[in-house]
Structures are given as C-alpha cells and as structure tokens.
C-alpha cells in the first residue's frame with residue numbers, strides 16, 4: 001500500500017461549488033499509517049490554505065461502508081468539520097458544521113458523511129484513526145453525485161460563511177455557529 005497520496009484539483013472539481021475556478025494543483029496531502037514497515041496506525045492529513053472560487057480548501061468528503069467510526073485530532077490550524085446524515089432523495093436529515101482548532105478531537109459517528117475544511121491562514125493538519133485500507137471503507141459516491149455537502153463554506157469579507165448547495169432539496173436540521181450563517 002502506498003504511504004503517501006494527494007488529492008488533486010482535477011479530482012476536487014467533482015465536489016467544488018465552482019469547478020471552473022482555478023486552484024492549487026494539490027488541495028490536500030494524506031500520509032497513511034498501517035505500513036508493513038512501521039507500527040504507526042494513524043493517518044496524517046495536511047490541507048493547503050486558501051480558497052478556490054471563494055470556497056475554502058476542503059477534503060472530498062465520504063461516507064463509511066459498514067459501521068466504521070473514526071476520531072480526528074486537530075494538530076495544527078483552524079478548520080470546520082462537516083457532518084451530515086445519509087443522503088436520500090437529494091435531501092439530508094441533518095447538517096452540522098463544527099469549528100475546530102489545534103487540540104480538539106472530533107468523533108465521526110457511523111453512517112455520517114464527513115469532510116474537513118481549512119479556514120485558517122496556514123496548513124490545517126489532522127491525525128485520524130481510520131483503517132489503513134480506507135479505500136475499501138470509504139464511499140465517495142454520495143458527495144460526487146451531489147457535488148459536495150449540503151452547504152459550501154465560502155469566504156465573505158475575510159470570514160467563513162455557509163452557502164447552500166442548490167442540488168439539495170431539503171436539510172431538515174441545520175446546526176452551525178451563528179457567525180457562519182448568512
């Protein structure tokens with residue numbers, strides 16, 4: 001298994017609010033543990049800082065296959081973790097945006113779509129405990145089909161703000177800090 005992989009702009013276009021906007025060649029970097037050569041079992045992810053078409057640089061987002069749960073620890077930077085319940089009929093039951101900073105831990109419950117967004121001026125760095133074989137456990141299709149999560153996180157006057165993804169018909173429960181809401 002390859003230890004290092006990167007998520008390119010080309011791939012991220014599938015889930016961007018504005019796929020035609022220019023962006024860095026690589027949006028985030030993943031170093032996976034669980035190698036035969038090491039005892040390391042955690043994974044490290046590093047997000048570039050900045051925006052693409054106004055949207056803060058983020059991870060692609062995925063659901064887990066089966067009952068897999070996961071814990072993220074923020075090692076550096078400032079971010080927003082998005083959690084959303086399964087997508088059905090182009091709607092979600094709940095959408096949650098949680099602001100995080102270095103030292104915070106976030107638990108990803110099973111069956112919950114998730115992604116992380118770098119809203120800081122420097123790298124966002126996380127450690128997580130998902131299995132090394134995540135490729136077998138991650139389902140990227142719902143986010144691909146809906147071109148991202150139910151809300152995009154966009155820079156407005158230098159601050160992050162939620163912008164609804166028009167492909168979603170209904171978001172029943174929205175939970176987000178007041179300053180993120182337009």
Ligand SMILES: [Fe+2]
Pocket residue numbers: 062064070108114130
């Ligand atoms: Fe995950």
